Amino acid sequence: MDGGEAWTAFSSPAASKTFKRGEANSRTFNFSAVERATYKNVRQRVQNHLFNKCAGSCAYCRRPVGHYGWAWHIEHVLPKSKHSSLTFSLDNLTVGCVHCNQWKGARIDRHLVGKILPIINPSLPGFTYSAHLTYVQISTDSLSFAKYSHCSPEGAKTYEKLSFEMLERSYAINGMHPPLASLHEKIERAIGVGLSAMEGQGLAELLFELKKSIYKIN
Ligand SMILES: [Zn+2]
Incomplete structure (x- = not known):
């Protein structure tokens, strides 16, 4: 068994x-x-262990995950496809929401050479999120607003490559239309289930395209 197979x-x-x-x-x-x-x-x-270490939020976008938040996976900071020896290394594991997990897989992991990530690396010793990204979220009865700001090159790449613009947009649109928020959550959970099984990859990709079309992100 290789690293990916052992992980599955x-x-x-x-x-x-x-x-x-x-x-x-x-x-x-x-x-x-x-x-x-x-x-x-x-x-x-x-x-x-990871949920507690990350205080129940995604290591990249910091949105809440779990029963009261978004669907999530155990995330390999350095991808197991490129670094199979780190597949079961606890230091290389963190919390990734389905959104970040999927964009990172497509835009970062697939092209990664070596161990230097172009985006933030939450498993580096001394890592501080606010040195790279900050965010505000405001919600009222009728309006929701979220905005990320980046303050390092890795923060800027994280915003761009993990499509945080889509998060900002979905936050605002979902806030105005609760049924869409509910649909969005269901899609994320279904993608999460799809991604966790080899046979579900095709379904996950289809749902991912559906989500992109709803929030108009290319
Ligand atoms: Zn995330």
Whole structure:
């Protein structure tokens, strides 16, 4: 098993997992009930640890995640596709909301060479979010407003590459139209579920396109 396959087996345990390796090649692995229960237990403990460490917010956009916030994933700061030896390194894991997770995967992880991220790296020693980004969120009964400001090159890249403009726009539009806010949340949760299973990648991409079309972001 490579790093990505091992992560899939760990993060969505099943009795058997088949991994495609090229067009005609695939391998199936079987997992006992004890192994599956262990993975589930360890994953829950890792999730709890990261959630508390990040005070229940996304490490990139700082929006609340969890039961009372947005859907989230265990996020690999340095992508497991490029740094498989860090797949299970706790220092390389953080909280990423579905929005940031998906944009980072498409725009950063896919092109990353080496270990220097062009965007903020929340796992660096001494990292301070406010040295890179600040934000204000204001809500009244009828209006919502959110605005990010960047104060470092990495903050500026984070704003651009993780499409924080879409967050600002969705915040304002959702505030004026609660049913849309509810739809937005459902789409994010469905994307989250799709991303956590290999078979759900296509659905997640479709929903991602739907979301972009709603908030008119290219
Ligand atoms: Zn986020």
